[in-house]
Amino acid sequence: MKALVYHGPRQVSVDDVPDARIEKPTDVLVRITSTNICGSDLHMYEGRTDFEEGRIFGHENLGEVVEVGDAVDKVAVGDMVSAPFNVSCGHCENCEHGLTNYCLRANEPGMAGAAYGFADMGPWPGGQAEYLRVPWGDFQCLRLPEDAREKQDDYVMLSDIFPTGWHAVEMSGMKPGESIVIYGGGPVGQMAALSAVTRGAAQVMVVDRHPDRLRLAEQIGAIAIDDSQGSPVDQVMEHTKGRGADRGCECVGYQAHDPQGNEDNADTLNKLVSSVRFTGGIGTVGVFVPQDPGAPDELAQQGKARFDFGNFWFKGQQMGCGQAPVKRYNRHLRSLIAADKVKPSWIVSHDLPLDQAPDAYKHFDAREDGWTKVVLHPGQTTSGSGRENG
Ligand SMILES: [Zn+2]
Numbered sequence: 001m002k003a004l005v006y007h008g009p010r011q012v013s014v015d016d017v018p019d020a021r022i023e024k025p026t027d028v029l030v031r032i033t034s035t036n037i038c039g040s041d042l043h044m045y046e047g048r049t050d051f052e053e054g055r056i057f058g059h060e061n062l063g064e065v066v067e068v069g070d071a072v073d074k075v076a077v078g079d080m081v082s083a084p085f086n087v088s089c090g091h092c093e094n095c096e097h098g099l100t101n102y103c104l105r106a107n108e109p110g111m112a113g114a115a116y117g118f119a120d121m122g123p124w125p126g127g128q129a130e131y132l133r134v135p136w137g138d139f140q141c142l143r144l145p146e147d148a149r150e151k152q153d154d155y156v157m158l159s160d161i162f163p164t165g166w167h168a169v170e171m172s173g174m175k176p177g178e179s180i181v182i183y184g185g186g187p188v189g190q191m192a193a194l195s196a197v198t199r200g201a202a203q204v205m206v207v208d209r210h211p212d213r214l215r216l217a218e219q220i221g222a223i224a225i226d227d228s229q230g231s232p233v234d235q236v237m238e239h240t241k242g243r244g245a246d247r248g249c250e251c252v253g254y255q256a257h258d259p260q261g262n263e264d265n266a267d268t269l270n271k272l273v274s275s276v277r278f279t280g281g282i283g284t285v286g287v288f289v290p291q292d293p294g295a296p297d298e299l300a301q302q303g304k305a306r307f308d309f310g311n312f313w314f315k316g317q318q319m320g321c322g323q324a325p326v327k328r329y330n331r332h333l334r335s336l337i338a339a340d341k342v343k344p345s346w347i348v349s350h351d352l353p354l355d356q357a358p359d360a361y362k363h364f365d366a367r368e369d370g371w372t373k374v375v376l377h378p379g380q381t382t383s384g385s386g387r388e389n390g
């Protein structure tokens with residue numbers, strides 16, 4: 001089968017690799033019809049992780065079931081399914097408690113949590129490929145309604161970024177009628193904004209510096225805060241009568257940098273602490289890592305940050321962090337999409353066949369204007385329906 005393979009920093013190609021196949025009776029084999037390039041793929045693409053050469057990217061996957069193992073009971077051939085990016089067994093202690101983001105069986109012993117095509121998250125090949133093996137298929141696969149094919153660009157967001165954005169808002173503790181500031185207007189930040197709007201926020205602010213992203217945020221009723229035009233903390237204070245936002249979300253991660261390009265892994269965290277009111281809450285879903293050998297300074301190389309804990313403590317704030325337990329949310333978010341209450345595909349800028357993925361990575365990695373979210377469609381050919389959305 002064809003798959004997008006990592007060959008070293010900023011080197012990927014679509015190669016012929018052995019077909020994904022049923023290996024255990026509980027497996028489901030999915031023919032991938034939609035798979036996203038994610039911002040967290042870029043950490044690996046840029047060589048800022050220990051992702052191994054020869055592995056396949058892709059953890060935001062949707063497709064059609066083409067084969068099921070003998071022990072699969074619920075999922076059937078022909079079903080359109082969303083596969084959560086968290087690989088999880090469903091019956092370990094953590095999974096039983098709903099913590100599928102920290103499954104104890106899907107990674108090596110001593111590590112909790114796994115994902116498809118992801119550094120340090122187990123051996124699972126990614127889905128930027130024609131086929132994907134989904135282990136523990138009955139537990140993993142979320143079946144999609146009859147409009148799954150027409151609304152693929154919406155449903156494909158269920159595997160990661162929509163639940164992840166929702167989780168950021170959840171961890172912030174936001175209640176209806178509160179204000180919230182979201183640092184990072186990339187795909188996850190946009191989903192956090194959509195989630196906050198859907199959950200009844202009185203005021204949603206999105207901080208970024210890319211005009212295309214700020215425009216997207218405004219399209220769903222958020223206030224765009226351009227941090228290249230002045231301190232984002234001051235701008236949040238102006239919008240909140242000097243009080244600060246009730247809640248905040250970190251949707252950038254460890255490669256955070258200021259508008260001048262200076263990288264500082266604590267930049268967004270410290271600005272959040274300053275932007276959020278006394279006793280407010282923060283949800284951090286941007287990726288941070290225990291080691292970062294490619295970091296510009298020694299502290300960050302050890303996975304440490306100059307976090308303003310004094311101010312955080314003084315303000316009595318709370319913070320939740322970590323990857324999202326997709327299964328906690330994806331069923332309900334699917335129903336919101338099915339009922340046309342939300343349309344997460346508004347951020348999609350490009351629908352492309354798999355063979356254009358290497359080029360798409362280049363553009364997305366460079367944060368080129370107009371490349372806000374790329375959905376790859378492995379079944380399609382270049383001469384087919386490559387689409388740049390206006
Ligand atoms: Zn992702």
Ligand SMILES: [Zn+2]
Nearest residue numbers: 089092095103
């Ligand atoms: Zn488990």
